[in-house]
Each structure stands twice: as structure tokens, then as C-alpha cells.
Amino acid sequence: MENRIKFINTFIIIVILGLILRFVYLQIIKYSFYSNLAKKNAIRTIQIGIPRGEIFDRNSRVLAKDHADFNLVFSPYNIKNPQREAKILSPIIGMKDSDLVKILSQTTENPFYRKILKLNISKAEMSKIEEYAYYLPGIYIQLGINRDYPLGKASAQLLGYTGEVSQQQLDQMAGQGLKPGDYIGQYGLEEEYNQYLMGKPEGYEVEVNALGQQIQVLHKTKIIPGDNLYLTVDKSLQKICYNALKGWKEGAIVAMNPNNGQILALVSKPAFNPDDIAKYLQPPYSNGNPFLDRVISGQFPPASIFKIITATAGLEDGYIGEHDKINCPATIKIGNSIFHNWDPINLGWIDIDTAFPISNDIFFAKLGLRIGIKNLLGWAKLFGVGSPTGIDLPGEASGHIPSNNYGPERENVNISIGQGSILMTPLQIARELSIVANGGQVWQPYIVKKIVSPDGRNIQRFYPVLQRTVFISNRTLEILRRDLTNVVAWPNGTGYSAYVPGLQIAGKTGTAETGPRHLNLPLRGAFACFTPVNHPSIVLVVYLDYAPSSWFAAGIAGKILKEYFLPSIANSQNTNSETKIKQLEEYNPNNPYAKNTAERIIKRMKNKNLK
Amino acid sequence: MIKKIYSENTIVWLTYIIIVIGLLLQFGASNTVETHQIFLKQIVWVIAGTIIFLFLRKFDYRNWQKLSLPLYIFFILLLMAVLVIGYGPAKRWIHIAGPIDFQPSEFFKIVFILILAKYFSSKSAEKLPVFLGGIILAGIPAFLILKEPNLGTCLLFIIIFFSLAYIAGAKKKHIFTILLIAVLISPFLWMGLKKYQRERLVVFLAPWKNPLGMGYNLLQSKIAIGSGGLLGTGYMKGTQTELSFLPAYHTDFIFCVLSEQFGLIGVIVFILIYLWFLERIAKIAFTTQDNFAKLVSSGILILFFLQIFINIGMASGILPVAGIPLPFVSYGGSSILASFIEISIIYNISRNSALF
Incomplete structure (x- = not known):
């Protein structure tokens, strides 16, 4: 041994x-x-990230762009005492102590894995953090790339935002070279075109930490940034539209070129701030859901805007002639129930040219009964009700069209005036108006005009897509355009608040009820229009949730169009509702009912105590 | 007689010299709150270990012979429990109460040596059935530890077993046959390894292949050691360890702190102190007349040797990264306490053998 x-x-x-x-x-x-x-080299290599592609508007103005910033990052592996570090950090970067502890308590086995704690920290924050660096092991300041959205909230739903890739997304997009910690588009165009915008993770930026204090980029290896997007959107119009919704909590605006389907502006409110996305990602949302793009995903009864379809069906299929009159009392009996006009007034026998601008419900109810529900729904389908438009944004809703076998007459009447179970998105309404504006063409709406590689090569170009053509005779179109113009031009027209001197606007209002009338719930107001009437270049839909009347939506549309087409007048003339009321009061109508209607509108506005 | 007492105390003094050096390294590893806390905690563990030592040094080692079987059974159950309720990246940790967690395999190293010493001291290891019986005795815990998974410790146990069997008189023929069989089935073992364990072996063979991935630890530790040079960068002046380029520098890679800050001179001095420490244990293994005591002290000698060799070898890149602590130096309560218990047993054997 x-x-x-x-x-x-x-x-x-x-x-x-x-x-x-x-x-x-x-x-x-x-x-x-x-x-x-x-x-x-004191080898400490950090991947800063690959610049995402830039997004430009139709005039090559920047809508989204990357820029270099200092970010506060942490390495979960090196944080041993989250409570203590959170206590020191929370006053410096202004985050809640408890939230910070939660974030910092994450664990990982990879000592070099880093997560972003706060993007784009200020110089003051940086120097404070440096000062306490001794007590903050595992917290670093790191050069990074952040995304800038010059329009901020105004382009939120259109462009979307970028965020860290989730485990679920990693699984779904396996094989695209993504790794945990990468940022990808999470909403809007950023999501839809992520594969182009993302760039190729083929290189690293090598960063050196010589004394553990200053980070300096010494050497870059090859990086392939993402491709750039050029949109059909007009940055100034986008901004005008968002600002026009000032004072309204919830609403949506979409502007489109009726001749090719190019989206000129797309705004939804409430919006999130893409620079401070974390704040918005935590439900419950105090003011509606900012991640609901009301233009493409909000489904609402089109209300009187649907009367365009009822009128077209009636005129085209011969249920009514240009000068045929219908008796329009204040109420009629349908089946067992009483049906009211929105305005309790007996107008007697009137033709479509009179009924349309003042949006008489009895006229269209009776017309709808003549047409029949099956035929009417057939026309609605031709106008695209119930089918998504095919816009290049994620999450589009298709609206709703009832099935043909609806029995009761009451439902027929409701559909004739756009109530009942019919639902449309504001974008579908824009398409409906486009059909009238361009004489029957159904264009697929689109936002991205072309994708260009960082070195200037065209990767892909998008052309207008004509989905189908609806045959509407010139005679019918002429009547529709005339009546739509009078909606705005007549002082007793329901869309008079959109009137802009010097602009020929053709539009239609729609006020939908959100519940039974006796509950006196707030209404939803919408206004859809195109201009100029003879050679339309823009279709505009303004949609307001919880508005007392579509009158306000029309006012917003008028304001937008004036600012867009006549910026010099817009700045000089005062056209608030008070002057509109004055104009209405001075109006001496040619026909006996107009005065009455005007008075009712004035009364209604005054009752709501609105300026 | 005087010489003997001197001999018992040498091992104690050497232990504390190593501990003091270890504490200096812990303190000087980096200038952060974390390091200072680790330093203070390590002092607490050393005090706890010292108390254990003061009690256990008087505990007659022959009692361990009787206790070894119940302890063995207890720890086998504990290892099974760890597999079920253990936590940590690899399931090596078990939560006791409050802030105290411990790694049962650290303590099991002692029990493992005790049970093998008892087994081989009562039977003749020359006989094949006895040898095979030893394999079963050692194989059960080795398998459980492999499942944790803790490949490094499992290999450590296997080496201790073969060394003790050899010392106890097992035939070389038997040992080599078993080793040959092990080599032949090793490809199947490779299949059974966890992904990270395979990666570690691959990285060990070619660290430059992926300098920022798994090869990082190895490359960084070599840079830390190499940049120390002959004299070192000076105490608390190392850039690699100070800037935390090196992960786990309080535990697995603590030797890099020494190499970088004190250079080759420091390394040689420290390695010689360790060698001296090992030779004191070897001397006790020679001197004692009791077979059980001989096997226990040889086992502890081999255990300390392996831990030192694997840890330093791993830091300097001649062995794969295996997560074996450097005795009395690496941060960690379980390791410190277990090492103190081993020293207590050695001390007691040394004292009792002096009476013969």
C-alpha cells in the first residue's frame, strides 16, 4: 500500500x-x-444593431429614421442585487422603483447578454450614472441605434413601432437570422414591411471599452442596413389631419387618391407615442385603445353615407327617376313600428335632389323598400361593403354585411339608411366615395410606393391595382355628384360645415346611433367627401367617436381641405362654428323647408353648448 | 513527539496561509460593491469553517468508519432529492432555510472517500468481486451526479475511485480492463451529454473558433494570465479581472486574478505552497498504520490534488471548463466548509497516528 x-x-x-x-x-x-x-482590444464586442431602413413620404421627406444614441443597458448576469440598484437608478432615470426591480430581476445564463433599460439617455442622466457606477455593477451606457419618428403620435398607427422580438415571434420567424434582443417592427408599416426594413445581420460593430468608462467605436465590420420605403403618404397632410382632430379623444381620418388608391394620410386617435412605447403597452388604456387603427380596424355603421349606395341602386335599376317625387312626412309606419326622420318635419312630396342634401331618412327608407333588401345588398357588395380593401397594413377588418335572407321590412329600411347590422371601416367608406368620384373604378388602397435598397437600387415598385369596375351610368353619376356637392354647398345641407369658398367639395354626412335613441347616448359622426368635384384628386373621410353630430366631422374635413388646398386662406380667415351659425341665420331659403332645417341645426348646436 | 505535533500544526498553518491569500485575491478581484460583499461573506464562511474545525479535530476518525454507511445512504437520498427539487442553472443547489443554500455534492466528496475507505479496508481489493462491488458503490452516486448534471464532479469521483482501488491493492489488470471498457462505451456517453457539456469540450479543443461565444471564458482567462507576465500588473491593478472581462472570477477563475496581478513569481510561490500542503497530507498517509486512515488520507490527498489541478488547469486552458472550485480560495460556502471538514479528519488522523 x-x-x-x-x-x-x-x-x-x-x-x-x-x-x-x-x-x-x-x-x-x-x-x-x-x-x-x-x-x-480588451475584447468586449457588442452588437450595436443594424440600422433599419428609412421611411419617406411621397416627397422624400423623412417619416422614420435611425440615429445613434446612448442607451442604458444592463446585463442580467452581473446584477446580483436588483433592489439596491433599482433604488439608486430610479430617481436618476425617472422610473418606478418597483418596475425597475421587476426588470432588473430577470436572469440569464449568458454573461454577455444585455437588455435595454432605457433608450436615448440624456447627458445629465449619463453623468449621474457614471458617478454612481461603483454601486451599479451590471449597468452600462452603450452606444445604440434608436428610431426617430418626426411626426410622433401623428403617424403612430400608420408607421407602427419597433420592439424587441418576443420568443413567440422568434419561433414564427425562425430562419430569418433573428436572435433574442433584436428589434423588429411590431405594428403598422414597420411590421408589414419588417423583412425589408430590418437589414441583414451579417456584421458586428466592434466596440472597445478600454478603461471601462468611455465607449468608443474603433472598428466596424460590414453591415447591410435595411431597405428604405417610399410612401404614397403626404407628410404635411398627415400632420394637418392629426392636428385637425385636436380636442377629440377618439377619431380617424383617411385621405386617398380616388384615381389610383394611393393613401395620402391615415390618422387614428388616440395614438401612442412611438418614442415612449413602453408606457402605452400596459393596459388598461385610459382613453380607448391606441393600438386600434380605427381607419382599417374600426367597424362602424356607415349611417347616411350609405344613402349613396341606396341612391345609386335606385337610379341605376330604375326604381326612381331623376325627377320622381316621394311623399316624405315626419314619420311613417313600417310593419308595427313607427319610423322617424332624423328631423321631425313633414316635407311632402320631394325628389332626390331635395332629399339627398338634407339627408331625408323617409325618402331613402321608402326607396330602399322599393329596391328590396336583396338587390340593395348586391349593390352594397359592389361598393365593397363587407370585404377588406387589401391595403398593405396588418390587421384590416372586413366590416359586416348582413346575409340576404333578412325578413322584416324594418331591417330593409335600416339598411337603406346605413343603420342596423351593416358595418364599414372608414377606409371602406373612402373606397365607396372613390367609386363615385372616379366613375366606378375600385382601386386597391396602398401605402408603399417603392422599396429602395440603401445603395439606391429599386427593389420593388408598387403600381395601382384596379380590382374591378362597377358600372354606373354617367347620368346617375352626374346626379350623385350634384347632390353630394349640394350637401356641402347648400347652407341647409347636412355637410355645410365643410363648405370652403373656392373649393368644390362633394360629400356626405353620416350620424350613427351608438344605442337605442331613448338612452340619449353620444352619436358617432362621420363625413366622407371628395374634391374638386370635376377632377377629384382626394377622397377624405373623417370619423369621430362620441360626437354630437356629423356636423363636426364635416367641419374638420373642411378645415383640412382648406389648409391643404388653400393654405393662404386657411391662415387668414376665421371660420369657426359661430360664423357658420351666423351664415345659417342670414340665409333666406328658396324653398320653405330649408329655413326650418337650418333653424333646427342651429338649435341643436346651441343646445350642446358648443362653441 | 515534538516533531509530530509540529507536523499536525503545519497543515493547519498552511491552510490559513492559503485562506489569507484567497481572501486577498477575492478582495482584489475587482473594485465593486459586489466584490466587497463577496469578500465579507467569504470571511463569514471561513469563521464558520474554523468553528467546525475546532469541534471536529477532536472527533476520533474511527467514528467516521461507523458513520460512513448511514451518511452514504443519507447522501444518496439527498442527491435524488436534488434531482427532484434542486434548482440553479444545473440542478446542483438545494435550499435549506433562509439564506443558506448548499451544494450536497461538495460534502458528498468526503462521504464518498469514507465509504470507499471503509469498503476497501475491510475487504481485499485484489479480488475481482470486491473490485466490482466497489464499482457499484461508487457508480450509484457518480451516476446521480452526472444527472444533475455535473460532469466535472462526476469525473472527479471516478478518478478518486480508481485511485483508491489502486492504493487498496486492486489488480492493475482489472483496472485497465474496466478503463478499456469505459473508453469503448465513451462514444455512447457523448450522445448522453447535455448540449452545453459537449460545447465545453469542443470549445476546449478549439477556443479560437468562436472567440465571443463559448470560447470567450477560456480566451479571456488566458489573456488575463498571459498579460500578468513575470511580475504581474500589481495588486488590484489587473485590467482584465478588474474590468470584469472575466466572468466567474470569484469562483472558477479566481486563479486568473492571482496570475494577472502577481505574475509568474506569484503563481510559482502559490503553487509551491499548495504542493507543500499536499505533501503534508501525503506524509500523514504514509505515517498512519491504520488501513482505513491510510485510505481516507490518500483519498483526501487525491481530492485536494484533483481540485487544485483541475481548477488551475482549467484557468490556464489545459483542461475543459468544469466548475471545480479551488480549495480554500474560490468563493463559496459549501466548498469552504467541506474543505475544513477534510482538514479536520486529516488533523485527527495525524494526531491519533502519533500515539501509535
């Missing part, structure tokens, strides 16, 4: 002394090699 112990002990002595040779090799022979490595 002693011998064997001796043998093992000798072996131990040799091995232990042999270890010294290894250190002689590393510390003497290879000394200069390793000390150079230590001095030169």
Missing part, C-alpha cells in the same frame, strides 16, 4: 510542478502576445 501511495504522490508532485511550466509558457513565452491582446 505504501508503494502505491508513493507512486500516486510522485505523480501528484510531477503534475503540480508541470502546471508551473504551463504558466511559464503563458506568462513568459507568450507574454507579449497576451498582453497586447489585453491592451489592444
Whole structure:
């Protein structure tokens, strides 16, 4: 036994002394090699990220762009005491102590994995953090790329935002070179065109931390930034539209070129701030859901805007002639129930030219009964009700069209005036108006005009897509355009608040009830129009949730169009509702009912105590 | 007689010299709150270990012979429990109460040596059935530890087993046959390894292949050691360890702190102190007349040797990264306490053998 112990002990002595040779090799022979490595690179390589593609409007003005910033990052592996570090950090970066603890308590096995704590920290924050660096192991300031959205909230739903890729997304997009911690588009165009915008993760930016204080970029390897998007959107119109919703909590505006389906502006409110997205991602939302793009995903009864379809069906299929009159009392009996006009007034026998501008419900109810529900729904389908438009944004809703086998007459009447179970998105309404504006063409709405690589090559170009053509005779179109123009031009027209001197606007209002009338719930107001009437270049839909009347939606549309087409007048003339009321009061109508209607509108506005 | 007492105390003094050096390294590893806390905690563990030592040094080692079987059974159950309720990246940790967590395999190293010493001291290891019986005795815990998964500790146990069997007199023929069989089935073992364990072995073979991935630890530790040179960068002046380029520098890679800050001179001095420490244990293994005591002290000698060799070898890149602590130096309560218990046993054997 002693011998064997001796043998093992000798072996131990040799091995232990042999270890010294290894250190002689590393510390003497290879000394200069390793000390150079230590001095030169102190290898701490961080992937800063690959710049995403930029997004430009139709006039090449920037809508989204990356820029370099200092970010506050942390390495979960090196944070051993989240509570203490959170206590020091929370007053510096203005985050809640408890939230910080939650974030910092994450664990990981990879000592080099870093997560972003706060983007784009200020100089003041930076110097404070440096000051406390001793107490903040695992917290670093790191150069990074952040995304800038010059329009901020105004382009929120259109452009979307970018965020860290989730585990679920990683699984879905396996094979695209994504890794945890990468940022990808999470909403809007950023999501829809992510694969183009993202760039290729083929290179690293090598960053050196020489003394653990300052970060300096010494060397860059090849990086392929993402492709740039050029949109059909007009940045100034987008901004005008968002500002026009000032004072309204919830609403949506979409502007489109009726001749090719190019989206000129797309605004939804409430909006999130893409620069401070974390704040908005935590439900419950105090003011509606900012992640609901009301233009494409909000489904509402089109109300009187649907009367365009009823009128077209009636005129085209011969249920009414241009000068045929219908008796329109204040109420009629349908089946067992009483049906009211929105305005309790007996107008007697009137034709479509009179009924349309003042949006008489009795006229269209009776017309709808003549047409029949099956035929009417057929026309609605031709106008695209119930089918998504195919816009290049994620999350489009299709609206709703009832099935043909609806029995009761009451439902027929409701559909004739756009109530009941019919639902449309504001974008579908814009398409409906476009059909009238361009004479029957159904264009697919689109936002991205072309995708251009960072070195200027055209990757893909998008052309207008004509989905189908609805045959509408010129005679019918002429009547529709005339009546739509009078909606705005007549002082007793329901859309008179959109009137802009010098602009020929053709439009239709729609006020939908959100519940049974006796509950006196707020109404939803919408206004859809195109201009100029003879050569339309823009279709505009303004939609307001919880508005007392579509009157306000029309006012907003008028304001937008004036600012867009006649910026010089817009700035000089005062056209608030008070002057509109004045104009209405001065109006001496040619026909006996107009005065009455005007008075009712004035009364209604005054009752709501609105300026 | 005087010489003997001197011999018992040498091992104690050497232990404390190593501990003091270890504490200096812990303190000087980096200038952060974290480091200072680790330093203070390590002092607490050393005090706890010292108390254990003061009690256990008087505990007659022959009692361990009787206790070894119940302890063995207890720890086998505990290892099974760890597999079920353990936590941590690899399931090595078990939560006791309050802030105290412990790694049962650290303590099991002692029990493992005790049970093998008892087994081989009562039977003749020359006989094949006895040898095979030893394999079963050692194989059960080795398998459980492999499942944790803790490949490094499992290999450590296997080496301790073969060394003790050899010392106890097992035939070389038997040992080599078993080793040959092990080599032949090793490809199947490779299949059974966890992904990260395979990666570690691959990285060990070619660290430059992926300098920022798994090769990082190895490359960084070599840079830290190499840049120390002959004299080192000076205490608390190392850039690699100070800037935390090196992960786990309080535990697995603590030796890099020494190499960088004190250079080759420091490394040689420290390795020689360790060698001296090992030779004191070897001397006790020679001197004692009791077979059980001989096997226990040889086992502890081999255990300390392996831990030192694997840890330093791993830091300097001649062995794969295996998560074996450097005795009395690496931060960690379980490791410190277990090492103190081992020293208590050695001390007691040394004292009792002096009476013969």
C-alpha cells in the first residue's frame, strides 16, 4: 500500500510542478502576445444593431429614421442585487422603483447578454450614472441605434413601432437570422414591411471599452442596413389631419387618391407615442385603445353615407327617376313600428335632389323598400361593403354585411339608411366615395410606393391595382355628384360645415346611433367627401367617436381641405362654428323647408353648448 | 513527539496561509460593491469553517468508519432529492432555510472517500468481486451526479475511485480492463451529454473558433494570465479581472486574478505552497498504520490534488471548463466548509497516528 501511495504522490508532485511550466509558457513565452491582446482590444464586442431602413413620404421627406444614441443597458448576469440598484437608478432615470426591480430581476445564463433599460439617455442622466457606477455593477451606457419618428403620435398607427422580438415571434420567424434582443417592427408599416426594413445581420460593430468608462467605436465590420420605403403618404397632410382632430379623444381620418388608391394620410386617435412605447403597452388604456387603427380596424355603421349606395341602386335599376317625387312626412309606419326622420318635419312630396342634401331618412327608407333588401345588398357588395380593401397594413377588418335572407321590412329600411347590422371601416367608406368620384373604378388602397435598397437600387415598385369596375351610368353619376356637392354647398345641407369658398367639395354626412335613441347616448359622426368635384384628386373621410353630430366631422374635413388646398386662406380667415351659425341665420331659403332645417341645426348646436 | 505535533500544526498553518491569500485575491478581484460583499461573506464562511474545525479535530476518525454507511445512504437520498427539487442553472443547489443554500455534492466528496475507505479496508481489493462491488458503490452516486448534471464532479469521483482501488491493492489488470471498457462505451456517453457539456469540450479543443461565444471564458482567462507576465500588473491593478472581462472570477477563475496581478513569481510561490500542503497530507498517509486512515488520507490527498489541478488547469486552458472550485480560495460556502471538514479528519488522523 505504501508503494502505491508513493507512486500516486510522485505523480501528484510531477503534475503540480508541470502546471508551473504551463504558466511559464503563458506568462513568459507568450507574454507579449497576451498582453497586447489585453491592451489592444480588451475584447468586449457588442452588437450595436443594424440600422433599419428609412421611411419617406411621397416627397422624400423623412417619416422614420435611425440615429445613434446612448442607451442604458444592463446585463442580467452581473446584477446580483436588483433592489439596491433599482433604488439608486430610479430617481436618476425617472422610473418606478418597483418596475425597475421587476426588470432588473430577470436572469440569464449568458454573461454577455444585455437588455435595454432605457433608450436615448440624456447627458445629465449619463453623468449621474457614471458617478454612481461603483454601486451599479451590471449597468452600462452603450452606444445604440434608436428610431426617430418626426411626426410622433401623428403617424403612430400608420408607421407602427419597433420592439424587441418576443420568443413567440422568434419561433414564427425562425430562419430569418433573428436572435433574442433584436428589434423588429411590431405594428403598422414597420411590421408589414419588417423583412425589408430590418437589414441583414451579417456584421458586428466592434466596440472597445478600454478603461471601462468611455465607449468608443474603433472598428466596424460590414453591415447591410435595411431597405428604405417610399410612401404614397403626404407628410404635411398627415400632420394637418392629426392636428385637425385636436380636442377629440377618439377619431380617424383617411385621405386617398380616388384615381389610383394611393393613401395620402391615415390618422387614428388616440395614438401612442412611438418614442415612449413602453408606457402605452400596459393596459388598461385610459382613453380607448391606441393600438386600434380605427381607419382599417374600426367597424362602424356607415349611417347616411350609405344613402349613396341606396341612391345609386335606385337610379341605376330604375326604381326612381331623376325627377320622381316621394311623399316624405315626419314619420311613417313600417310593419308595427313607427319610423322617424332624423328631423321631425313633414316635407311632402320631394325628389332626390331635395332629399339627398338634407339627408331625408323617409325618402331613402321608402326607396330602399322599393329596391328590396336583396338587390340593395348586391349593390352594397359592389361598393365593397363587407370585404377588406387589401391595403398593405396588418390587421384590416372586413366590416359586416348582413346575409340576404333578412325578413322584416324594418331591417330593409335600416339598411337603406346605413343603420342596423351593416358595418364599414372608414377606409371602406373612402373606397365607396372613390367609386363615385372616379366613375366606378375600385382601386386597391396602398401605402408603399417603392422599396429602395440603401445603395439606391429599386427593389420593388408598387403600381395601382384596379380590382374591378362597377358600372354606373354617367347620368346617375352626374346626379350623385350634384347632390353630394349640394350637401356641402347648400347652407341647409347636412355637410355645410365643410363648405370652403373656392373649393368644390362633394360629400356626405353620416350620424350613427351608438344605442337605442331613448338612452340619449353620444352619436358617432362621420363625413366622407371628395374634391374638386370635376377632377377629384382626394377622397377624405373623417370619423369621430362620441360626437354630437356629423356636423363636426364635416367641419374638420373642411378645415383640412382648406389648409391643404388653400393654405393662404386657411391662415387668414376665421371660420369657426359661430360664423357658420351666423351664415345659417342670414340665409333666406328658396324653398320653405330649408329655413326650418337650418333653424333646427342651429338649435341643436346651441343646445350642446358648443362653441 | 515534538516533531509530530509540529507536523499536525503545519497543515493547519498552511491552510490559513492559503485562506489569507484567497481572501486577498477575492478582495482584489475587482473594485465593486459586489466584490466587497463577496469578500465579507467569504470571511463569514471561513469563521464558520474554523468553528467546525475546532469541534471536529477532536472527533476520533474511527467514528467516521461507523458513520460512513448511514451518511452514504443519507447522501444518496439527498442527491435524488436534488434531482427532484434542486434548482440553479444545473440542478446542483438545494435550499435549506433562509439564506443558506448548499451544494450536497461538495460534502458528498468526503462521504464518498469514507465509504470507499471503509469498503476497501475491510475487504481485499485484489479480488475481482470486491473490485466490482466497489464499482457499484461508487457508480450509484457518480451516476446521480452526472444527472444533475455535473460532469466535472462526476469525473472527479471516478478518478478518486480508481485511485483508491489502486492504493487498496486492486489488480492493475482489472483496472485497465474496466478503463478499456469505459473508453469503448465513451462514444455512447457523448450522445448522453447535455448540449452545453459537449460545447465545453469542443470549445476546449478549439477556443479560437468562436472567440465571443463559448470560447470567450477560456480566451479571456488566458489573456488575463498571459498579460500578468513575470511580475504581474500589481495588486488590484489587473485590467482584465478588474474590468470584469472575466466572468466567474470569484469562483472558477479566481486563479486568473492571482496570475494577472502577481505574475509568474506569484503563481510559482502559490503553487509551491499548495504542493507543500499536499505533501503534508501525503506524509500523514504514509505515517498512519491504520488501513482505513491510510485510505481516507490518500483519498483526501487525491481530492485536494484533483481540485487544485483541475481548477488551475482549467484557468490556464489545459483542461475543459468544469466548475471545480479551488480549495480554500474560490468563493463559496459549501466548498469552504467541506474543505475544513477534510482538514479536520486529516488533523485527527495525524494526531491519533502519533500515539501509535
